[in-house]
Amino acid sequence: xxxPIRLGLLRLCDAAPVILAKHEGLFAExxxxxxxxxxxxxxxxxxxxxxxxxxxxVMLPPLAMACAAGLRGRKVALAVPMSLSAEGNSVxxxxxxxxxFDQHGMAGLVARKRLRLxxxxxxxxxxxxxxxxxxxxxxxxxxxxxxxxxxxxxxxGSLAAGAIDGFCAGAPWGLVAAKAGMGFTACRSRDIWPGHxxxxxxxxxxxxxxxxxxxxxxxxxLLRAQRExxxxxxxxxxxxxxxxPEYLDLPADLLAEALDSAEGGPSFTTPxxxxxxxxxxxxxxxxxGKAPAGLEDVTAQLYRxxxxxxxxxxxxxDAPPPLEVTCEQI
Amino acid sequence: MKILLADSNEVRCEALTAQLMxxxxxxxxxxLAWDASLLAEVERLxxxxxxxxxxxxxxxxxDSLPALNGAPPVVMFLDNDDPGFMQQAISAGVSSYHGxxxxxxxxxxxxxxxxxxxxxxxxxxxxxxxxxxxxxQRRTIDAAKRLLMKEERMGEPAxxxxxxxxxxxxxxxxxxxxxxYLAAQTWQEQKP
Numbered sequence: 001x002x003x004p005i006r007l008g009l010l011r012l013c014d015a016a017p018v019i020l021a022k023h024e025g026l027f028a029e030x031x032x033x034x035x036x037x038x039x040x041x042x043x044x045x046x047x048x049x050x051x052x053x054x055x056x057x058v059m060l061p062p063l064a065m066a067c068a069a070g071l072r073g074r075k076v077a078l079a080v081p082m083s084l085s086a087e088g089n090s091v092x093x094x095x096x097x098x099x100x101f102d103q104h105g106m107a108g109l110v111a112r113k114r115l116r117l118x119x120x121x122x123x124x125x126x127x128x129x130x131x132x133x134x135x136x137x138x139x140x141x142x143x144x145x146x147x148x149x150x151x152x153x154x155x156x157g158s159l160a161a162g163a164i165d166g167f168c169a170g171a172p173w174g175l176v177a178a179k180a181g182m183g184f185t186a187c188r189s190r191d192i193w194p195g196h197x198x199x200x201x202x203x204x205x206x207x208x209x210x211x212x213x214x215x216x217x218x219x220x221x222l223l224r225a226q227r228e229x230x231x232x233x234x235x236x237x238x239x240x241x242x243x244x245p246e247y248l249d250l251p252a253d254l255l256a257e258a259l260d261s262a263e264g265g266p267s268f269t270t271p272x273x274x275x276x277x278x279x280x281x282x283x284x285x286x287x288x289g290k291a292p293a294g295l296e297d298v299t300a301q302l303y304r305x306x307x308x309x310x311x312x313x314x315x316x317x318d319a320p321p322p323l324e325v326t327c328e329q330i
Numbered sequence: 331m332k333i334l335l336a337d338s339n340e341v342r343c344e345a346l347t348a349q350l351m352x353x354x355x356x357x358x359x360x361x362l363a364w365d366a367s368l369l370a371e372v373e374r375l376x377x378x379x380x381x382x383x384x385x386x387x388x389x390x391x392x393d394s395l396p397a398l399n400g401a402p403p404v405v406m407f408l409d410n411d412d413p414g415f416m417q418q419a420i421s422a423g424v425s426s427y428h429g430x431x432x433x434x435x436x437x438x439x440x441x442x443x444x445x446x447x448x449x450x451x452x453x454x455x456x457x458x459x460x461x462x463x464x465x466x467q468r469r470t471i472d473a474a475k476r477l478l479m480k481e482e483r484m485g486e487p488a489x490x491x492x493x494x495x496x497x498x499x500x501x502x503x504x505x506x507x508x509x510x511y512l513a514a515q516t517w518q519e520q521k522p
Binding site for chain 2: 040041042043044046047048050051052053072073074120121122123148149150151153154163
Protein backbone atom coordinates (compact mmCIF):
# COMPACT_ATOMS: atom_id res chain seq x y z
CA UNK A 1 0.00 0.00 0.00
CA UNK A 2 1.44 3.33 -1.05
CA UNK A 3 1.37 6.42 1.09
CA PRO A 4 -1.10 9.01 -0.23
CA ILE A 5 0.38 11.57 -2.62
CA ARG A 6 0.40 14.93 -0.81
CA LEU A 7 -0.39 17.84 -3.11
CA GLY A 8 -0.39 21.45 -1.93
CA LEU A 9 -2.46 24.25 -3.40
CA LEU A 10 -3.71 27.76 -2.70
CA ARG A 11 -7.29 28.99 -2.77
CA LEU A 12 -7.42 30.16 -6.39
CA CYS A 13 -9.55 29.43 -9.44
CA ASP A 14 -6.64 27.88 -11.33
CA ALA A 15 -6.37 25.07 -8.76
CA ALA A 16 -9.62 23.77 -10.32
CA PRO A 17 -8.17 20.76 -12.19
CA VAL A 18 -6.57 19.28 -9.08
CA ILE A 19 -9.62 19.97 -6.92
CA LEU A 20 -11.92 18.49 -9.57
CA ALA A 21 -9.76 15.37 -9.93
CA LYS A 22 -9.95 14.83 -6.19
CA HIS A 23 -13.67 15.50 -5.72
CA GLU A 24 -14.93 13.71 -8.82
CA GLY A 25 -12.91 10.68 -7.80
CA LEU A 26 -10.67 10.75 -10.88
CA PHE A 27 -7.54 10.06 -8.82
CA ALA A 28 -9.30 7.24 -7.00
CA GLU A 29 -10.49 5.71 -10.28
CA UNK A 30 -6.88 5.53 -11.40
CA UNK A 31 -5.98 3.83 -8.13
CA UNK A 32 -4.24 6.89 -6.73
CA UNK A 33 -4.73 8.11 -3.24
CA UNK A 34 -4.19 11.85 -3.17
CA UNK A 35 -4.39 14.13 -0.13
CA UNK A 36 -4.87 17.82 -0.87
CA UNK A 37 -3.32 20.33 1.46
CA UNK A 38 -4.81 23.81 1.15
CA UNK A 39 -2.10 26.24 2.24
CA UNK A 40 -2.48 29.90 3.21
CA UNK A 41 0.75 31.09 1.57
CA UNK A 42 3.22 30.34 -1.20
CA UNK A 43 5.94 30.35 1.43
CA UNK A 44 4.26 27.38 3.13
CA UNK A 45 4.13 25.48 -0.15
CA UNK A 46 7.82 26.17 -0.81
CA UNK A 47 8.84 25.17 2.73
CA UNK A 48 6.82 21.99 2.70
CA UNK A 49 8.32 20.98 -0.63
CA UNK A 50 11.80 21.80 0.67
CA UNK A 51 11.42 19.59 3.73
CA UNK A 52 9.56 16.75 2.06
CA UNK A 53 6.24 17.46 3.73
CA UNK A 54 4.51 17.65 0.34
CA UNK A 55 5.15 15.48 -2.72
CA UNK A 56 4.03 18.16 -5.09
CA UNK A 57 2.07 21.35 -5.48
CA VAL A 58 0.16 23.63 -7.79
CA MET A 59 2.99 26.11 -8.11
CA LEU A 60 4.05 29.45 -9.55
CA PRO A 61 6.70 28.69 -12.19
CA PRO A 62 9.08 31.46 -10.99
CA LEU A 63 8.84 30.20 -7.40
CA ALA A 64 9.48 26.62 -8.51
CA MET A 65 12.55 27.91 -10.36
CA ALA A 66 13.71 29.91 -7.33
CA CYS A 67 13.32 26.86 -5.06
CA ALA A 68 15.18 24.62 -7.49
CA ALA A 69 18.01 27.14 -7.74
CA GLY A 70 18.18 27.69 -3.97
CA LEU A 71 17.21 31.35 -4.27
CA ARG A 72 14.46 30.97 -1.71
CA GLY A 73 15.11 28.86 1.38
CA ARG A 74 16.59 25.40 1.11
CA LYS A 75 17.54 24.30 -2.38
CA VAL A 76 15.20 21.53 -3.41
CA ALA A 77 15.32 19.08 -6.29
CA LEU A 78 12.03 19.51 -8.16
CA ALA A 79 10.57 18.42 -11.47
CA VAL A 80 7.84 20.13 -13.49
CA PRO A 81 6.20 17.53 -15.72
CA MET A 82 3.12 19.53 -16.64
CA SER A 83 1.66 22.99 -16.88
CA LEU A 84 -1.67 23.24 -15.04
CA SER A 85 -3.06 26.52 -16.34
CA ALA A 86 -2.37 29.49 -18.59
CA GLU A 87 -3.37 33.16 -18.39
CA GLY A 88 -5.99 34.18 -15.81
CA ASN A 89 -4.29 37.08 -14.00
CA SER A 90 -5.24 40.69 -14.28
CA VAL A 91 -3.87 44.08 -13.34
CA UNK A 92 -6.60 45.80 -11.37
CA UNK A 93 -6.38 49.48 -10.45
CA UNK A 94 -8.47 51.41 -7.94
CA UNK A 95 -11.39 53.41 -9.31
CA UNK A 96 -9.58 56.56 -8.14
CA UNK A 97 -7.01 55.89 -10.90
CA UNK A 98 -9.54 55.33 -13.65
CA UNK A 99 -9.79 58.87 -14.99
CA UNK A 100 -6.04 59.36 -15.36
CA PHE A 101 -5.69 55.88 -16.81
CA ASP A 102 -8.42 56.44 -19.38
CA GLN A 103 -6.96 59.78 -20.42
CA HIS A 104 -3.25 59.05 -20.37
CA GLY A 105 -2.83 55.31 -20.32
CA MET A 106 -0.68 53.45 -17.82
CA ALA A 107 2.50 55.35 -18.71
CA GLY A 108 0.72 58.66 -18.18
CA LEU A 109 -0.80 57.49 -14.93
CA VAL A 110 2.56 56.30 -13.61
CA ALA A 111 4.15 59.62 -14.59
CA ARG A 112 1.52 61.56 -12.65
CA LYS A 113 1.02 59.43 -9.59
CA ARG A 114 3.42 57.18 -7.71
CA LEU A 115 1.50 53.94 -7.51
CA ARG A 116 1.77 51.23 -4.92
CA LEU A 117 1.01 47.93 -6.63
CA UNK A 118 0.74 44.54 -4.99
CA UNK A 119 1.64 41.14 -6.40
CA UNK A 120 1.22 37.73 -4.77
CA UNK A 121 4.87 36.82 -4.24
CA UNK A 122 8.29 38.18 -5.09
CA UNK A 123 8.88 35.13 -7.30
CA UNK A 124 5.66 35.10 -9.30
CA UNK A 125 4.44 35.29 -12.87
CA UNK A 126 2.29 38.18 -11.65
CA UNK A 127 5.32 40.23 -10.65
CA UNK A 128 7.23 39.48 -13.86
CA UNK A 129 4.29 40.13 -16.18
CA UNK A 130 3.43 43.35 -14.36
CA UNK A 131 7.04 44.54 -14.63
CA UNK A 132 7.20 43.61 -18.29
CA UNK A 133 3.95 45.44 -18.98
CA UNK A 134 5.17 48.59 -17.22
CA UNK A 135 8.57 48.45 -18.90
CA UNK A 136 7.04 47.91 -22.33
CA UNK A 137 5.33 51.27 -21.90
CA UNK A 138 8.54 52.99 -20.93
CA UNK A 139 8.07 52.70 -17.18
CA UNK A 140 10.80 51.74 -14.73
CA UNK A 141 9.19 49.27 -12.31
CA UNK A 142 11.87 49.62 -9.64
CA UNK A 143 11.83 53.42 -9.61
CA UNK A 144 8.47 54.67 -10.86
CA UNK A 145 6.17 52.45 -8.83
CA UNK A 146 6.37 50.60 -5.57
CA UNK A 147 5.78 46.89 -5.92
CA UNK A 148 4.73 45.15 -2.73
CA UNK A 149 3.36 41.74 -1.79
CA UNK A 150 -0.05 40.83 -0.41
CA UNK A 151 -2.01 37.59 -0.12
CA UNK A 152 -4.55 37.35 -2.99
CA UNK A 153 -7.51 37.32 -0.65
CA UNK A 154 -6.38 40.60 0.94
CA UNK A 155 -6.00 42.50 -2.34
CA UNK A 156 -9.54 43.82 -2.59
CA GLY A 157 -9.69 44.91 1.06
CA SER A 158 -6.35 46.71 0.74
CA LEU A 159 -7.54 48.42 -2.41
CA ALA A 160 -10.69 49.55 -0.61
CA ALA A 161 -8.65 50.81 2.35
CA GLY A 162 -6.35 52.77 0.05
CA ALA A 163 -3.30 50.80 1.19
CA ILE A 164 -2.53 50.00 -2.46
CA ASP A 165 -3.49 51.60 -5.78
CA GLY A 166 -3.68 48.36 -7.68
CA PHE A 167 -2.67 44.74 -7.86
CA CYS A 168 -1.86 41.90 -10.18
CA ALA A 169 -3.48 38.67 -9.01
CA GLY A 170 -5.14 35.56 -10.37
CA ALA A 171 -8.84 34.90 -10.77
CA PRO A 172 -11.23 35.60 -9.13
CA TRP A 173 -9.72 38.62 -7.34
CA GLY A 174 -9.82 41.11 -10.23
CA LEU A 175 -13.47 40.29 -10.79
CA VAL A 176 -14.24 40.54 -7.06
CA ALA A 177 -12.73 44.05 -7.00
CA ALA A 178 -14.68 45.10 -10.09
CA LYS A 179 -17.96 43.72 -8.75
CA ALA A 180 -17.42 45.51 -5.45
CA GLY A 181 -16.91 48.76 -7.37
CA MET A 182 -13.43 49.11 -5.88
CA GLY A 183 -11.40 48.73 -9.04
CA PHE A 184 -11.28 48.14 -12.75
CA THR A 185 -9.27 45.84 -14.96
CA ALA A 186 -6.46 47.86 -16.52
CA CYS A 187 -4.99 44.87 -18.28
CA ARG A 188 -5.45 41.13 -18.45
CA SER A 189 -2.35 38.96 -18.33
CA ARG A 190 -3.40 37.38 -21.64
CA ASP A 191 -2.98 40.82 -23.20
CA ILE A 192 0.59 40.99 -21.92
CA TRP A 193 1.53 37.51 -23.12
CA PRO A 194 -1.23 35.56 -24.83
CA GLY A 195 -1.07 31.97 -23.60
CA HIS A 196 1.50 32.62 -20.88
CA UNK A 197 2.01 29.65 -18.58
CA UNK A 198 0.51 30.27 -15.16
CA UNK A 199 0.49 27.47 -12.56
CA UNK A 200 2.61 24.38 -13.02
CA UNK A 201 2.71 21.01 -11.30
CA UNK A 202 5.92 20.93 -9.28
CA UNK A 203 6.90 17.56 -7.85
CA UNK A 204 9.73 16.31 -5.67
CA UNK A 205 12.38 14.97 -8.03
CA UNK A 206 12.52 11.89 -5.78
CA UNK A 207 8.86 11.14 -6.37
CA UNK A 208 9.42 11.27 -10.12
CA UNK A 209 12.27 8.75 -10.01
CA UNK A 210 10.85 6.40 -7.39
CA UNK A 211 7.22 6.30 -8.50
CA UNK A 212 7.21 6.57 -12.32
CA UNK A 213 3.98 4.60 -12.67
CA UNK A 214 2.09 6.72 -10.20
CA UNK A 215 3.49 9.79 -11.93
CA UNK A 216 2.13 8.61 -15.29
CA UNK A 217 -1.27 7.91 -13.80
CA UNK A 218 -1.35 11.25 -12.05
CA UNK A 219 -0.49 13.16 -15.22
CA UNK A 220 -3.15 11.26 -17.16
CA UNK A 221 -5.74 12.06 -14.51
CA LEU A 222 -4.78 15.74 -14.51
CA LEU A 223 -4.93 15.90 -18.30
CA ARG A 224 -8.45 14.52 -18.14
CA ALA A 225 -9.41 16.92 -15.35
CA GLN A 226 -7.99 19.84 -17.32
CA ARG A 227 -10.02 18.90 -20.40
CA GLU A 228 -13.11 18.84 -18.24
CA UNK A 229 -12.26 22.22 -16.68
CA UNK A 230 -11.71 23.71 -20.14
CA UNK A 231 -15.25 22.87 -21.28
CA UNK A 232 -17.51 25.93 -20.89
CA UNK A 233 -20.36 23.74 -19.65
CA UNK A 234 -18.22 22.69 -16.64
CA UNK A 235 -17.99 26.18 -15.26
CA UNK A 236 -21.16 26.03 -13.17
CA UNK A 237 -20.06 22.75 -11.63
CA UNK A 238 -16.58 24.10 -10.92
CA UNK A 239 -18.09 27.21 -9.36
CA UNK A 240 -20.12 25.03 -7.01
CA UNK A 241 -17.02 23.02 -6.12
CA UNK A 242 -14.75 26.00 -5.49
CA UNK A 243 -17.49 27.76 -3.53
CA UNK A 244 -16.91 25.44 -0.58
CA PRO A 245 -15.53 27.04 2.56
CA GLU A 246 -12.32 24.98 2.43
CA TYR A 247 -11.56 26.44 -1.01
CA LEU A 248 -12.57 29.94 -2.10
CA ASP A 249 -15.67 30.48 0.01
CA LEU A 250 -17.14 32.92 -2.52
CA PRO A 251 -20.47 32.72 -4.42
CA ALA A 252 -20.54 29.95 -7.02
CA ASP A 253 -21.88 32.16 -9.82
CA LEU A 254 -19.10 34.68 -9.33
CA LEU A 255 -16.52 31.88 -9.47
CA ALA A 256 -18.09 30.43 -12.59
CA GLU A 257 -17.82 33.85 -14.21
CA ALA A 258 -14.20 34.23 -13.07
CA LEU A 259 -13.41 30.88 -14.71
CA ASP A 260 -14.43 32.13 -18.16
CA SER A 261 -11.16 32.08 -20.08
CA ALA A 262 -12.66 34.16 -22.90
CA GLU A 263 -13.10 36.93 -20.34
CA GLY A 264 -9.58 36.68 -18.98
CA GLY A 265 -10.03 33.74 -16.60
CA PRO A 266 -7.58 30.84 -16.41
CA SER A 267 -7.25 28.66 -19.47
CA PHE A 268 -6.78 24.91 -19.13
CA THR A 269 -5.96 23.97 -22.71
CA THR A 270 -2.16 24.05 -22.81
CA PRO A 271 -0.66 21.43 -20.48
CA UNK A 272 2.67 21.05 -22.30
CA UNK A 273 5.48 22.09 -19.92
CA UNK A 274 7.46 24.26 -22.27
CA UNK A 275 11.09 24.92 -21.37
CA UNK A 276 11.29 27.87 -23.76
CA UNK A 277 8.32 29.58 -22.11
CA UNK A 278 9.65 29.00 -18.61
CA UNK A 279 13.04 30.36 -19.65
CA UNK A 280 11.39 33.65 -20.49
CA UNK A 281 10.45 33.90 -16.81
CA UNK A 282 14.04 32.97 -15.91
CA UNK A 283 15.43 35.79 -18.07
CA UNK A 284 12.96 38.24 -16.55
CA UNK A 285 13.99 37.22 -13.04
CA UNK A 286 17.58 37.89 -13.99
CA UNK A 287 16.64 41.14 -15.62
CA UNK A 288 14.98 42.46 -12.45
CA GLY A 289 17.82 41.37 -10.23
CA LYS A 290 15.93 38.51 -8.64
CA ALA A 291 18.20 35.75 -9.91
CA PRO A 292 21.85 35.34 -10.82
CA ALA A 293 23.00 34.05 -14.20
CA GLY A 294 22.43 30.37 -14.78
CA LEU A 295 18.73 30.23 -13.95
CA GLU A 296 17.91 29.36 -17.55
CA ASP A 297 19.99 26.20 -17.21
CA VAL A 298 18.31 25.33 -13.92
CA THR A 299 14.98 25.80 -15.70
CA ALA A 300 15.99 23.46 -18.51
CA GLN A 301 16.71 20.76 -15.90
CA LEU A 302 13.56 21.54 -13.91
CA TYR A 303 11.05 21.38 -16.75
CA ARG A 304 10.47 17.81 -17.88
CA UNK A 305 8.49 17.62 -21.14
CA UNK A 306 9.95 14.10 -21.51
CA UNK A 307 7.85 12.93 -18.56
CA UNK A 308 4.80 14.65 -20.01
CA UNK A 309 5.24 12.91 -23.37
CA UNK A 310 5.88 9.54 -21.69
CA UNK A 311 2.56 9.84 -19.90
CA UNK A 312 0.81 10.30 -23.23
CA UNK A 313 0.66 14.09 -23.33
CA UNK A 314 0.99 15.73 -26.70
CA UNK A 315 3.53 18.24 -27.86
CA UNK A 316 2.07 21.54 -28.89
CA UNK A 317 3.45 24.70 -30.34
CA ASP A 318 4.25 27.21 -27.59
CA ALA A 319 2.67 30.59 -27.44
CA PRO A 320 5.79 32.66 -28.11
CA PRO A 321 6.92 34.90 -25.24
CA PRO A 322 6.64 38.64 -25.73
CA LEU A 323 9.65 40.48 -27.09
CA GLU A 324 11.95 41.39 -24.31
CA VAL A 325 12.33 45.03 -23.62
CA THR A 326 16.02 45.58 -24.13
CA CYS A 327 16.58 49.23 -23.29
CA GLU A 328 18.65 49.45 -20.14
CA GLN A 329 17.12 50.92 -17.05
CA ILE A 330 18.16 54.49 -16.48
CA MET B 331 17.27 42.57 19.95
CA LYS B 332 13.87 43.66 18.66
CA ILE B 333 11.45 40.81 18.03
CA LEU B 334 8.16 41.25 16.22
CA LEU B 335 5.68 38.45 16.86
CA ALA B 336 2.95 37.93 14.25
CA ASP B 337 0.68 35.27 15.64
CA SER B 338 -3.04 35.27 14.87
CA ASN B 339 -3.73 33.02 17.85
CA GLU B 340 -4.28 35.65 20.50
CA VAL B 341 -3.84 33.45 23.55
CA ARG B 342 -0.68 31.83 22.22
CA CYS B 343 0.67 35.21 21.16
CA GLU B 344 0.23 36.65 24.63
CA ALA B 345 1.80 33.64 26.33
CA LEU B 346 4.77 33.52 23.95
CA THR B 347 5.34 37.25 24.41
CA ALA B 348 5.55 36.68 28.15
CA GLN B 349 7.92 33.77 27.60
CA LEU B 350 10.20 35.79 25.31
CA MET B 351 10.29 38.67 27.79
CA UNK B 352 11.97 36.27 30.21
CA UNK B 353 14.98 36.15 27.90
CA UNK B 354 16.10 39.38 29.48
CA UNK B 355 16.33 43.09 29.04
CA UNK B 356 18.36 42.73 25.84
CA UNK B 357 15.23 41.49 24.09
CA UNK B 358 12.24 43.68 23.31
CA UNK B 359 9.09 41.97 22.11
CA UNK B 360 6.29 43.55 20.11
CA UNK B 361 3.20 41.48 19.34
CA LEU B 362 1.61 42.50 16.05
CA ALA B 363 -1.84 43.97 16.63
CA TRP B 364 -4.59 41.94 14.96
CA ASP B 365 -5.54 44.79 12.61
CA ALA B 366 -2.00 45.96 11.82
CA SER B 367 -0.31 45.31 8.48
CA LEU B 368 2.70 43.03 8.83
CA LEU B 369 4.68 44.85 6.16
CA ALA B 370 3.93 48.30 7.55
CA GLU B 371 4.94 47.19 11.03
CA VAL B 372 8.18 45.61 9.77
CA GLU B 373 9.02 48.82 7.91
CA ARG B 374 8.21 50.99 10.90
CA LEU B 375 9.76 48.90 13.66
CA UNK B 376 12.70 47.44 11.71
CA UNK B 377 12.82 44.37 13.98
CA UNK B 378 15.85 42.09 14.12
CA UNK B 379 13.70 38.99 14.19
CA UNK B 380 10.13 38.42 12.99
CA UNK B 381 8.34 35.30 14.18
CA UNK B 382 5.39 34.43 11.93
CA UNK B 383 2.57 32.02 12.51
CA UNK B 384 2.50 29.88 9.35
CA UNK B 385 -1.30 30.03 9.25
CA UNK B 386 -1.00 33.71 8.28
CA UNK B 387 -1.37 34.32 4.55
CA UNK B 388 0.70 37.51 4.79
CA UNK B 389 3.79 35.42 5.44
CA UNK B 390 4.49 35.81 1.71
CA UNK B 391 5.11 39.51 2.32
CA UNK B 392 8.27 38.68 4.28
CA ASP B 393 9.15 35.74 2.10
CA SER B 394 9.57 38.11 -0.81
CA LEU B 395 11.10 41.15 0.81
CA PRO B 396 14.71 40.59 -0.24
CA ALA B 397 13.55 39.71 -3.71
CA LEU B 398 11.37 42.76 -3.88
CA ASN B 399 13.49 45.67 -2.80
CA GLY B 400 16.30 44.45 -0.61
CA ALA B 401 15.43 46.69 2.32
CA PRO B 402 14.90 45.99 5.13
CA PRO B 403 17.12 42.93 4.87
CA VAL B 404 15.07 39.95 5.85
CA VAL B 405 16.51 36.47 5.77
CA MET B 406 14.42 33.38 6.31
CA PHE B 407 15.60 31.29 9.23
CA LEU B 408 17.17 28.08 7.98
CA ASP B 409 19.12 25.47 9.84
CA ASN B 410 20.90 23.62 7.08
CA ASP B 411 22.58 21.26 9.54
CA ASP B 412 19.33 20.23 11.11
CA PRO B 413 16.54 19.49 8.61
CA GLY B 414 14.77 17.57 11.37
CA PHE B 415 14.40 20.77 13.35
CA MET B 416 13.09 22.60 10.28
CA GLN B 417 10.44 19.89 9.82
CA GLN B 418 9.46 20.26 13.47
CA ALA B 419 9.15 24.00 13.00
CA ILE B 420 6.91 23.58 9.94
CA SER B 421 4.76 20.97 11.68
CA ALA B 422 4.46 23.26 14.70
CA GLY B 423 3.49 26.06 12.30
CA VAL B 424 6.04 28.76 12.97
CA SER B 425 8.58 30.47 10.75
CA SER B 426 11.15 33.12 11.44
CA TYR B 427 12.85 35.87 9.47
CA HIS B 428 15.78 37.95 10.63
CA GLY B 429 18.01 40.79 9.58
CA UNK B 430 21.23 40.05 7.74
CA UNK B 431 23.35 41.31 10.62
CA UNK B 432 21.67 39.24 13.33
CA UNK B 433 23.99 36.63 14.83
CA UNK B 434 22.83 33.17 13.69
CA UNK B 435 22.99 31.87 17.26
CA UNK B 436 20.67 34.55 18.54
CA UNK B 437 18.16 33.91 15.74
CA UNK B 438 18.42 30.21 16.49
CA UNK B 439 17.78 30.68 20.20
CA UNK B 440 14.58 32.62 19.54
CA UNK B 441 13.40 30.13 16.93
CA UNK B 442 14.04 27.13 19.17
CA UNK B 443 12.07 28.76 21.93
CA UNK B 444 9.20 29.59 19.58
CA UNK B 445 9.07 26.08 18.09
CA UNK B 446 9.01 24.50 21.55
CA UNK B 447 6.23 26.87 22.50
CA UNK B 448 4.14 26.24 19.38
CA UNK B 449 4.60 22.48 19.82
CA UNK B 450 3.44 22.60 23.42
CA UNK B 451 0.50 24.72 22.35
CA UNK B 452 -0.38 22.15 19.69
CA UNK B 453 -0.21 19.34 22.24
CA UNK B 454 -2.40 21.24 24.67
CA UNK B 455 -4.89 22.03 21.90
CA UNK B 456 -4.96 18.36 20.81
CA UNK B 457 -5.41 17.22 24.42
CA UNK B 458 -8.18 19.74 24.93
CA UNK B 459 -9.93 18.54 21.80
CA UNK B 460 -9.63 14.94 22.95
CA UNK B 461 -11.10 15.77 26.34
CA UNK B 462 -13.94 17.72 24.70
CA UNK B 463 -14.68 14.84 22.34
CA UNK B 464 -14.75 12.39 25.21
CA UNK B 465 -17.11 14.62 27.15
CA UNK B 466 -19.38 14.96 24.11
CA GLN B 467 -19.42 11.17 23.67
CA ARG B 468 -20.25 10.72 27.34
CA ARG B 469 -23.14 13.19 26.97
CA THR B 470 -24.50 11.31 23.94
CA ILE B 471 -24.34 7.96 25.72
CA ASP B 472 -26.06 9.37 28.79
CA ALA B 473 -28.80 10.95 26.69
CA ALA B 474 -29.40 7.65 24.87
CA LYS B 475 -29.54 5.78 28.15
CA ARG B 476 -32.03 8.23 29.62
CA LEU B 477 -34.23 7.87 26.58
CA LEU B 478 -34.03 4.07 26.73
CA MET B 479 -34.94 4.15 30.41
CA LYS B 480 -37.95 6.34 29.63
CA GLU B 481 -39.19 4.80 26.39
CA GLU B 482 -38.37 1.14 27.06
CA ARG B 483 -38.79 1.27 30.82
CA MET B 484 -35.30 -0.09 31.37
CA GLY B 485 -33.10 0.37 34.39
CA GLU B 486 -29.76 2.11 33.93
CA PRO B 487 -27.71 -1.14 33.86
CA ALA B 488 -30.07 -2.68 31.30
CA UNK B 489 -29.90 0.40 29.09
CA UNK B 490 -26.13 0.31 29.25
CA UNK B 491 -26.03 -3.40 28.36
CA UNK B 492 -28.47 -2.78 25.50
CA UNK B 493 -26.16 -0.19 23.95
CA UNK B 494 -23.08 -2.30 24.60
CA UNK B 495 -24.58 -5.32 22.89
CA UNK B 496 -25.62 -3.24 19.91
CA UNK B 497 -22.13 -1.77 19.68
CA UNK B 498 -20.65 -5.24 19.66
CA UNK B 499 -23.11 -6.56 17.07
CA UNK B 500 -22.58 -3.62 14.76
CA UNK B 501 -18.88 -3.33 15.53
CA UNK B 502 -19.27 0.35 16.27
CA UNK B 503 -18.23 2.56 19.13
CA UNK B 504 -20.66 2.91 22.03
CA UNK B 505 -21.02 6.64 21.38
CA UNK B 506 -21.86 6.05 17.70
CA UNK B 507 -24.53 3.49 18.55
CA UNK B 508 -25.97 5.92 21.09
CA UNK B 509 -26.00 8.71 18.50
CA UNK B 510 -27.73 6.39 15.97
CA TYR B 511 -30.38 5.50 18.55
CA LEU B 512 -31.03 9.13 19.41
CA ALA B 513 -31.26 10.06 15.73
CA ALA B 514 -33.73 7.23 15.04
CA GLN B 515 -35.91 8.21 17.99
CA THR B 516 -35.95 11.86 16.97
CA TRP B 517 -36.87 10.85 13.45
CA GLN B 518 -39.76 8.73 14.73
CA GLU B 519 -41.04 11.59 16.84
CA GLN B 520 -41.01 13.87 13.83
CA LYS B 521 -43.07 11.44 11.75
CA PRO B 522 -46.63 12.70 11.35
